[in-house]
Amino acid sequence: MACFDWENGAVTGVSSNLRVVEIGSAAATSYCARLFADFGADVQKIEPPAGDPLRYFAPLTPMGQSAWFAFLNFNKSSTIIDPAAPNAIARLTAMIENCDILIDGRDVDPADCPSIDVAAIRKRRSRLIYLQASWFGREGPYAGFAATDTTIRALAGLIKLVGPVEGPPLHAPDFQTGILGGLWGFIAAASSAVAQIEGEAGPSWSVSIFESSLVVSEYLMFEAFARGEVVHRIGINRFWPVFPGGIYETKKGWLGVTTFTPAQWRAFCDMLGLSGLRDNPALVLGEERLKHIERIERQFVPRLKARTAQEWFAEGLKRRIPMVPVPDTSDLLLDTEKRARGAIVPVVLGQEEGRTAGSMQRLTLTPPRRGGKVPAPGEQQSFAGSRERQSLAASRTLRSIGAGRQPLRGIRVIDFTMGWAGPLCTRTLADLGADVIKIESTQYPDWWRGVDRRPAYVDAQMYERAQAFCIMNRNKRGITLDLTQPQGLALAKRLLVGADVVVDNYSVDVLPKLGLGYDVLRTLNPRLVVLSMSAFGAKSLYRDCRAYGSTLEQGSGLPNVVGNAAGPPVMSHVAFGDAVGGLNGCAAVLVALFHARKTGLGQFIDLAQIECMMPFVAPWITVHSIGGMPPPRYGTRHPQFVPHGCFRCVGEDSWVMIAASDENMWQRLAILIGRSDWAIDASLRSAEARRGIEDEIESAIEAWTITRDADQAMSELQAERIAAGVARQPTDLLKDPHLRSRAFLQDIERAFIGMHPQPSIPIRDGSLPFAIRTAAPTLGEHNSEILSELLGLSETEIAQLALEGIIGTSMVSEGN
Known part of the structure; x- marks a missing residue:
């Protein structure tokens, strides 16, 4: 028997006094509930006599157990309720009335759950936090659509731009929308748990799995809006606007490369001895290089084959180029660092023992459980030393609140983040009501304002027109402070004394070198929750590796399960890792806030963004760890559904994703396409028979x-x-009828760019999305407001800071 650390967090676990009931069958709700189980919650999974349908979902272990179900459900208990039993409704109702959080996946698959009146239960139990997931939400043109993971991703703009130019578009296996939806659901429920400590009643949340998936494609949606451009599929491992930004063959192994900034491009060219490319002024930015892909690749691709991926990785570290070897599943299983950190953990599935992805929320004071056991149908799991449960709000008078109330109102966040991942984390906290103060400097503003530091760009204030920056930094206040100057650092420390949360996604040494390491911060403010969102982790061997979201995907192992068997590893999205890291960072902050609000103790969170990508490979890790076989690649096909694929329609580059997920759907499809003979052919009833x-x-x-x-x-x-979904362009989503009907896109006015659309968050407390309160700040927009109102500085003192360059409202150009 392997040595398991299942009980880590059972006694002191953040959620050890929470009881969660999970009903219905949906990957999103299962993952949401598992995130609570990771931190000690008692999660009761309600199943029918035949078990959750996800117990039969591929890929399967050698003994026929679902590795996907295992990842979603370890450390839970299972309760079997037969809907035909005379006491079924009363039994389930009693369980729900005695829980803190109800997680409901019945709109995706009811899984023979007894019919219950949740509204009536909530009237009796006002503290109950209720989360309901559905594919598309309960209203809108798509509300009644049949769906699968891939049809959702097709509609969400996550498939069309991936794959060969001629098509068909490619996609990863079915382990994405459930994880994204589960993270959003957890953020909703956990934020309410934080609010309930202050005595608030439990809300009724809904999460749209379709809208949850847009967090990955919203960047391209709104960049296309700003530029008036339509992005096209330009080949495997090629993506706008970064080039090179893909996976390349080396002497041994595959190498992921991302050259975003001009400095990285110059260093890449120097490394390969390509001075002609380096010095060409027409190739400074990635968008400019994309016009010459074939010519540039002809020069550098052969040179990459002169060394191994590991050798190039070492060279990239020296030159600060975002490059990383692309591991296969066996590499992940042999990675001692990931096992030591808990990114890969032991899991028991009946008589089989293997490995899977652990919790990515790496809290250091109250860590998550490391590994666990998958419950057999009806099996109750107990964890030694678990405390007697106490209701979240048992000792308080609950305040009744209206729909759409911001659960994080009153929480202050100091935001040292740039780009996508960190700002998404803090944007989500801001959307839920937190007061987020974004700290930049005029010398080094957020690089998503633009990496072009040439005077023409800066003088025209183009950095205020970047659409990506605007969507990631709404609902925040902005201040500039030169932290390299004693006065700037002192002012930052004064802000930190009154804060609840600090978030940074710099390289791990940046804040410590400035004098803002965790040892300093916890002395300033012991209740402070400090999230470090580095690429590989604070103590990783690879901590000095430069990384973007594309680097995280390249290094996660995911590309090796995407594409065709004879082809290269395939990236599924150029910056997938950013969005995933941001959501995991937000989830981790909420867990730590829950603990801080109960105990008054803050803590350090060592989040490694590359580990946040590993859940998407988790089933293949498990199957390989037990059976020793590398995962097959299916192209556009599916290990379980036949037929399944992306099919060409009339018009240029027009495609629809179709999946027959059960026998009845197959029969309806066969009749629709004019093959009634197939529909009545008994020999084609099973997917495996149809595979022939x-x-x-x-x-x-x-x-x-x-x-x-x-x-x-x-x-x-x-x-x-x-189940079918058009393979949409990200820009198509700006006029999607379903999103429009649900008011998902909100128009916001902002200086320099005027009225522009913004995406809502996909979680709702009521029928309408949370309102976007303010546009993203211009550089230093709230300097005076924050320095005077929060720190008590006079107008004269503020003017002197501006004179000395400690604060400012204009970006400093290159060379100044």
């Missing part, structure tokens, strides 16, 4: 789709309750 004629089935489907517009094909398929 998969080529023929796909040809018949494409003969049908090629005569139809993609939206028409989706409409006809959905009318027959067949």
Whole structure:
């Protein structure tokens, strides 16, 4: 028997006094509940006599158990309730009335859950936090659509831009929307748990899995809006606006490369001895280099084959180039650092023992459990030393609040973040009501304002027109402080004394070198929650590696399960890792805030963003750890659903994703495409039987789709309750009828760019999204407001700070 650390956090776990009930069957709700279990909550999973349908979802272990179900459900208990039993409703109602959080996936799959009146229960139990997940939300044109993970991702703009130019678009296996939706659901429920410590009643949350997935594509959505450009698929491992920004073959192994800034491009060219490319003024920015892809690749691709991926990685570290070897599953399992950190943990599935992805919320004072056991149907798990449960708000008079109330109002966050991941974390906290103060400097502002530091760009204040910056920094206040100067550092420390949370996503040594390491911060403010969102972790061997979201995906192992068997590892999205890191960072902050509000003790969170990508590979890690076989690549096909794929429609680069997820859906599809003989053929009832004629089935489907517009094909398929989704461009989502009907896009006025759309968060307390209160700050916009109101400085003192360059409202150009 392997040595497991299952009980880590059971006695002192942050959530050890929480009871969670999970009903229905959805990957999103299962993952949300597992995140609570990671920190000690008693999670009761309600299953029908046949078990959760996800118990049968591929990939399967050698003994036929679902590795996907295992990842989603270890450390939970299972309760079997037969809906036909006379006491089923009363039994389930009693369990819910005695819990703190109800997580409901019935809109995705009811899983034979007894019918219960949640509204009536909530009237009796006002403290109950209720989270309901659905594919699309309960209102809107798509509300009744049949869906799968890939049809959702197609509609969310996450598939069309991936793969060969000629198509079909490629995509990762089915382990993405459930993780994204689960993280958003956890953020909703955990923020309410924080608020409930202050005596607030439990809200009724809803989370749209479709809208949850847009967090990955919103960057391209709004960049396209700002530029008026339509981005096209430009080949495997090629993405706008970064080049090179893909995966390349070396002498041994594959290497992930990202050259975003001009300095990184010059260093890359120097490393390869390509001075002609380095010194070409027409190739300074990635967008400029994209116009010459073939010519540039002809020069550097052969040179990369002169050394191994590991050798190039070492060279990249010296030159501060974001490069990383692309591991396969066996590499991940042999990675001692990931095992030591708890990124890969032991898991028991009945008689089988393997490995899976652990919790990515690396709290240091109240760490998560490391590994665990997957419950058999009906199995109760107990953890030695668990405390007697006490209701979240048992000792307080609950305050009734209206829908849409901000659960994090009154919490102050000091934001030392740049780019995407860190600002998304703090934006989410701000959207939920926190007072987020973003600290930049005129010398080094957020690089998402633009990496072009040439005088023409700066003098025209183009850094105030960056759409990406605006969507990631709304609802925040902005101040500039030169932290390299004693006065600037002293002012930052004074702000930190009155704060609840600090977030940074710099390299691990930046804040400590400035005199703002955790040893200093906890002395200033013992209740402070400090989140460090570095790429590899504060003490990692790779802590000095430069990284972007693309680097995180390249180094996570995910590309090795995407694409065709004979092809290279395939990136699924150029900066997927940023969005995922941001959501995990927010989730970690909420867990630590929950603890701080109960105990008065802050703590350090050592989040490694590369580890946050590992849940997307978790099932393959488990299967490989038990059976020793590397994961197969399916291209656009599926290990469980036949047929499944992206099919060409009428028009240029027009595609629709189709999946037959059960026998009845297959029969309806066969009839719709004119093959009634297949529908009545008993020998084709199982997916495995159909796999023998998969080529023929796909040809018949494409003969049908090629005569139809993609939206028409989706409409006809959905009318027959067949899972289908148009492969959308990210920019298409700006006019998506479903998003418009749900007011997902909100128009906001801002200086320099005027009225522009912003995405809502996908979690709602009521029928409407949380309102976006303020636009992103211009550089130093709130200097006077913050320095006078929070720190008590006079107008004269503030003017002197500006005169000395400690604060300012204009970016300093290169060379100044």
